[in-house]
Amino acid sequence: MVEFFSIAHAMELDAATRYTETSRQLRTQGETALAEIFDGLAETERGHIRQVDQWADQEETPPNATPPWAIPDTFDATPNEMAGTNLLTPYQALASAVRHEQRSFAFWTYVAAHAESLEVKDAAERMALEELEHVSLLRRERRKAFHAGRISGEPAGEVPVTLAALAARERRLADLIEGDSSTNASRRGLASQLAAAARGSASKLEGLHAKTKIEFSAPPLPSEGPREVGALMEHLAEAYLRLAEVSQDSNVLSCAQELANTAIYRLGALVPEQQSDETE
Numbered sequence: 001m002v003e004f005f006s007i008a009h010a011m012e013l014d015a016a017t018r019y020t021e022t023s024r025q026l027r028t029q030g031e032t033a034l035a036e037i038f039d040g041l042a043e044t045e046r047g048h049i050r051q052v053d054q055w056a057d058q059e060e061t062p063p064n065a066t067p068p069w070a071i072p073d074t075f076d077a078t079p080n081e082m083a084g085t086n087l088l089t090p091y092q093a094l095a096s097a098v099r100h101e102q103r104s105f106a107f108w109t110y111v112a113a114h115a116e117s118l119e120v121k122d123a124a125e126r127m128a129l130e131e132l133e134h135v136s137l138l139r140r141e142r143r144k145a146f147h148a149g150r151i152s153g154e155p156a157g158e159v160p161v162t163l164a165a166l167a168a169r170e171r172r173l174a175d176l177i178e179g180d181s182s183t184n185a186s187r188r189g190l191a192s193q194l195a196a197a198a199r200g201s202a203s204k205l206e207g208l209h210a211k212t213k214i215e216f217s218a219p220p221l222p223s224e225g226p227r228e229v230g231a232l233m234e235h236l237a238e239a240y241l242r243l244a245e246v247s248q249d250s251n252v253l254s255c256a257q258e259l260a261n262t263a264i265y266r267l268g269a270l271v272p273e274q275q276s277d278e279t280e
Contacts, residue, residue, distance in 0.1 A: 004111075004120050005056040005063035008127060010071045011104060012052055016045035018079055019097075025083035037093050041138075048134070074103035094142035101138060102237060102264050105131035109265045132261075139241060158217040166239055167205035169221065169232060174198035176229050194266055201259055208255055218242050230267075237263035 019042035026035040056062055076082075076096050108128035115121040146158075174195040208214075218239040222231035240260035247253040 001059060001061045001117075001119060001123065002064060003068045004123050005052060005059075005061055006067045007069075007071060008052045009049060009056075009063045010067040011074075011107075012045050012048040014071060015075075015100065015104075016042050016049065018075060019045060021079040022082045025079055029083065031083075034090060034093055037090055041097050044134070044137075048130075051130070072103075072107050074100050074107065076100075089145075090148070091142060091145040094138060094145055098135060098138045098142055099234070101131050101135045102267060105135060106265050106267055106269070109261070110269070132264075135241070135264075139245070159220045160215050161218045161239060162213070162215050163205045163209035166236065167202040167209065169236060170198045170202035170205065173229065173232050173236065174202070176232070180229065190269060194269065197262060197266070201262060204255060204259065208252065212249065212252065214243075214247075214252065216243060216246050233263065233267050237267055 019038045023035040023038035023042060026032075026038065053063070076099060082093075082096070105128050108124045108131060112121050112124035112128060115124055177191050177195045177198065180191065219235055222228060222235055237260060240256050240263055244253055244256035244260060247256055
């Protein structure tokens with residue numbers, strides 16, 4: 001548990017530090033409005049740090065100042081890269097924060113799945129649920145920024161989607177994962193499991209579509225290309241979170257939450273390897 005709290009504290013501190021530095025660099029460029037968004041994100045992360053430390057105090061297990069191993073990098077870009085682009089908008093800034101929280105959720109889900117200690121497993125599950133709540137909060141803020149962008153003339157960037165369409169995309173993702181010849185031999189077992197899970201998600205969606213014809217707005221389908229697998233996984237995770245937000249049916253809501261959990265875990269399992277390969 002000492003290691004657990006040390007990692008949790010370090011991850012939240014890293015997020016707060018990154019957001020603070022991004023805000024500082026944006027202010028030097030005169031981007032005050034965007035800087036204030038990152039100030040808010042940094043304060044939210046400092047709140048997470050306080051929550052983790054209070055939890056550690058309750059368990060009488062204070063975290064070490066230095067984590068036992070390097071914390072996972074769950075961010076899209078460094079503060080320099082974030083602040084250096086002229087294309088950054090409030091929506092994109094919040095979208096990046098959402099992806100960070102999703103990847104943090106995937107990390108804690110992975111810890112919970114593989115922890116040998118029941119105490120660590122339970123704690124990691126609690127942390128994963130808190131990260132999922134953070135995702136929901138940030139997505140609501142991003143949604144506001146999205147609508148503000150539409151009013152100001154930015155492209156809407158969303159299209160109608162059905163459950164049957166999402167099922168077809170899960171099946172395509174399964175085929176892409178299985179057909180990826182670049183997958184390391186040590187990861188082929190995981191790839192097979194994730195492909196099978198994607199087909200299972202497709203079957204659930206098809207069954208749900210047969211009972212209820214739902215159409216809702218979601219980000220457009222990513223184009224084909226070398227990064228299609230990662231883009232398609234993010235697209236599906238986003239679609240399921242959106243479906244959970246708009247659903248008025250308890251069965252649909254439960255299914256959407258289950259599919260979102262699976263999709264976000266899948267992101268954490270496969271995307272980091274793809275990014276590493278691209279870097280190399």
